[in-house]
Amino acid sequence: MEIVFEDVDYIYQPNTPLEHVALQDLSFTIPSQSFTAIVGRTGSGKSTLLQQLNGLLQPTSGTVTIGNTRLPGVKAKPLKELRRRVGLVFQYPEHQLFEETVKQELLFGPKNFGLDLAQLEAQLPQVLQDVGLDESFLERSPFTLSGGQMKRVALASVLILDSEVLVLDEPTAGLDPVGKKQLLQLFRYLNEEKGKTVVLVTHNMEDAMAYADQLVVLNDGCIDRVTSPKHLIEKRDQLEAIGLAPPESIKFVDYMKQTLDVNWNGHEATVVTVSQALINRIKAGANK
Amino acid sequence: MIELEQVSFRYQNEASHVFENLNLTIEQGEWVAIVGRNGSGKSTLAKLLNGLCLATSGVVRVNHTVITSESKHQVRTQIGMVFQNPENQFVGTTVADDVAFGLENLAVPRDTMIKRIDQSLEQVDMTAYKNHEPSRLSGGQKQRVALASVLAMQPEVIVLDEATSMLDPIGKEQVLSIIQELHEQLDVTVIMVTHDLNEAALADRVITLNEGTVWFDGKPREFLEKGDQLHEVGLEPPFVTKVYQQLSRQSITVTQEPLHYEELVDELWRLYLKT
Ligand SMILES: Nc1ncnc2c1ncn2[C@@H]1O[C@H](COP(=O)(O)OP(=O)(O)OP(=O)(O)O)[C@@H](O)[C@H]1O
Ligand SMILES: Nc1ncnc2c1ncn2[C@@H]1O[C@H](COP(=O)(O)OP(=O)(O)OP(=O)(O)O)[C@@H](O)[C@H]1O
Ligand SMILES: [Mg+2]
Numbered sequence: 237m238e239i240v241f242e243d244v245d246y247i248y249q250p251n252t253p254l255e256h257v258a259l260q261d262l263s264f265t266i267p268s269q270s271f272t273a274i275v276g277r278t279g280s281g282k283s284t285l286l287q288q289l290n291g292l293l294q295p296t297s298g299t300v301t302i303g304n305t306r307l308p309g310v311k312a313k314p315l316k317e318l319r320r321r322v323g324l325v326f327q328y329p330e331h332q333l334f335e336e337t338v339k340q341e342l343l344f345g346p347k348n349f350g351l352d353l354a355q356l357e358a359q360l361p362q363v364l365q366d367v368g369l370d371e372s373f374l375e376r377s378p379f380t381l382s383g384g385q386m387k388r389v390a391l392a393s394v395l396i397l398d399s400e401v402l403v404l405d406e407p408t409a410g411l412d413p414v415g416k417k418q419l420l421q422l423f424r425y426l427n428e429e430k431g432k433t434v435v436l437v438t439h440n441m442e443d444a445m446a447y448a449d450q451l452v453v454l455n456d457g458c459i460d461r462v463t464s465p466k467h468l469i470e471k472r473d474q475l476e477a478i479g480l481a482p483p484e485s486i487k488f489v490d491y492m493k494q495t496l497d498v499n500w501n502g503h504e505a506t507v508v509t510v511s512q513a514l515i516n517r518i519k520a521g522a523n524k
Numbered sequence: 525m526i527e528l529e530q531v532s533f534r535y536q537n538e539a540s541h542v543f544e545n546l547n548l549t550i551e552q553g554e555w556v557a558i559v560g561r562n563g564s565g566k567s568t569l570a571k572l573l574n575g576l577c578l579a580t581s582g583v584v585r586v587n588h589t590v591i592t593s594e595s596k597h598q599v600r601t602q603i604g605m606v607f608q609n610p611e612n613q614f615v616g617t618t619v620a621d622d623v624a625f626g627l628e629n630l631a632v633p634r635d636t637m638i639k640r641i642d643q644s645l646e647q648v649d650m651t652a653y654k655n656h657e658p659s660r661l662s663g664g665q666k667q668r669v670a671l672a673s674v675l676a677m678q679p680e681v682i683v684l685d686e687a688t689s690m691l692d693p694i695g696k697e698q699v700l701s702i703i704q705e706l707h708e709q710l711d712v713t714v715i716m717v718t719h720d721l722n723e724a725a726l727a728d729r730v731i732t733l734n735e736g737t738v739w740f741d742g743k744p745r746e747f748l749e750k751g752d753q754l755h756e757v758g759l760e761p762p763f764v765t766k767v768y769q770q771l772s773r774q775s776i777t778v779t780q781e782p783l784h785y786e787e788l789v790d791e792l793w794r795l796y797l798k799t
């Protein structure tokens with residue numbers, strides 16, 4: 237499902253002393269079936285932007301078109317239909333969870349949208365496994381879980397809806413490194429094999445580079461640029477100004493080029509390529 | 525100094541223990557990173573240190589005071605904690621009120637209080653949000669305010685439970701340099717829960733929890749030497765560690781396990797390429 241922003245402004249608490257312009261004049265497109273990462277410093281408007289995608293917040297001016305739904309000004313029924321098609325995972329899982337047990341939590345969305353409960357109930361073990369949890373969690377209260385376990389349940393409660401668009405606000409913050417990798421690979425699978433459009437917020441350029449095909453860079457509520465991860469990395473001297481930093485692998489390569497005069501033909505910076513470049517350099521010896 | 529002696533802990537109405545007979549000593553002025561997979565007990569350990577969780581058996585001592593339901597309030601004047609979810613610690617209706625709250629409890633005189641509020645908000649770059657409602661901030665701004673509230677109290681011990689998880693890389697760096705300064709200049713004890721092993725490598729000591737037991741306790745270099753074994757406990761070796769492993773396989777080694785890519789590259793230069 238294609239998503240188009242046209243001249244979108246969003247203002248919190250308009251016409252009060254605390255009025256705050258969080259988004260200003262945004263125009264860009266999220267292509268159908270793309271993997272788009274939204275990046276930008278703390279407070280730049282990323283979460284505000286994401287919440288426009290399922291109508292939780294609606295533009296103060298301008299329009300957001302999601303498939304054939306145009307915001308603002310949508311009635312309750314098509315809005316519910318939109319939320320069925322666009323699943324949103326919040327930055328803090330506590331904002332998402334409210335049921336007494338994990339099982340009820342996972343079945344809340346499906347019940348609300350009138351899906352086949354019997355069939356979904358049979359899928360619960362698989363959904364939990366996808367987020368790295370086992371069946372023993374079904375009867376637990378979501379509020380007695382660890383932070384990372386809660387995040388996983390929040391993710392599962394959206395994944396179970398099998399929506400066309402997945403909107404994920406820092407989905408891997410708080411996950412342990414193994415879990416983080418597992419989930420990023422799951423998002424990639426859903427994008428590549430199941431044709432889901434994935435939109436996620438991240439501060440981690442490593443992840444953005446590895447997984448996203450499009451980057452939307454926000455700065456102080458405005459679009460700084462819409463680009464590809466590769467292009468942004470080529471302009472890495474500009475990253476700091478927007479609150480970001482290059483991935484460790486890229487910093488490594490820059491430092492080794494500068495310090496050891498290593499030959500580097502601009503291949504992808506992986507453990508293998510970086511080690512090989514170092515080995516070749518050392519073999520060439522001091523008087524290269 | 526913090527001591528845990530034969531500490532067992534079980535959450536109310538739960539069948540199994542999170543910790544059983546855990547022993548741990550943290551010296552004054554140490555900077556300790558706590559790492560481990562989701563659910564391994566990191567936050568529970570943090571909460572045992574400020575009396576939010578009370579040991580089911582065994583004792584937790586902070587500066588020789590045993591933490592009990594009576595002593596915990598007094599202990600909290602010495603230990604400042606930033607929670608994993610900063611929203612759990614907001615009490616004020618404005619950012620400034622929120623920072624003030626902790627100071628009122630410490631009975632800090634009014635003019636000192638005002639100074640400390642301004643100073644700590646400045647440190648975390650949130651001065652412009654002084655009169656905003658904490659609940660209406662962005663995710664990362666909430667974390668900054670939670671940190672400011674703790675900094676303002678100038679505690680002897682700071683416990684940070686994934687306190688930088690929502691910050692951008694520049695913000696993370698700022699916070700780490702604040703911590704570094706407190707640690708070096710004021711000898712503050714820092715206990716930092718994190719999933720970022722590059723961050724953990726900055727500490728004096730790394731404790732790895734696994735299912736409520738201490739899987740590793742030692743220096744960051746020894747910790748990184750574990751390499752692929754880290755996967756067993758839900759962790760992933762940092763990029764520099766993986767590159768170093770690869771080099772070692774080709775018999776290219778340096779004198780000690782590198783903590784950082786600059787260290788590795790500089791050592792390679794010194795040992796193999798310098799004329
Ligand atoms: N409910 C609200 N009421 C008023 N202002 C808000 C509200 N939520 C966010 N803001 C403000 O709007 C701006 C954008 O916030 P947003 O949450 O979109 O940022 P973000 O890019 O997601 O940041 P982070 O990376 O810290 O999560 C911030 O300056 C924030 O203070
Ligand atoms: N209030 C609670 N009641 C019952 N069990 C709990 C409660 N809080 C945590 N637990 C359980 O105790 C164990 C340890 O949780 P803890 O929050 O200490 O983990 P953690 O290491 O901080 O994990 P994370 O990285 O996900 O934050 C987990 O199995 C968790 O499910
Ligand atoms: Mg946000």
Ligand SMILES: [Mg+2]
Pocket residue numbers: 382383384566567568608685
């Ligand atoms: Mg925790």
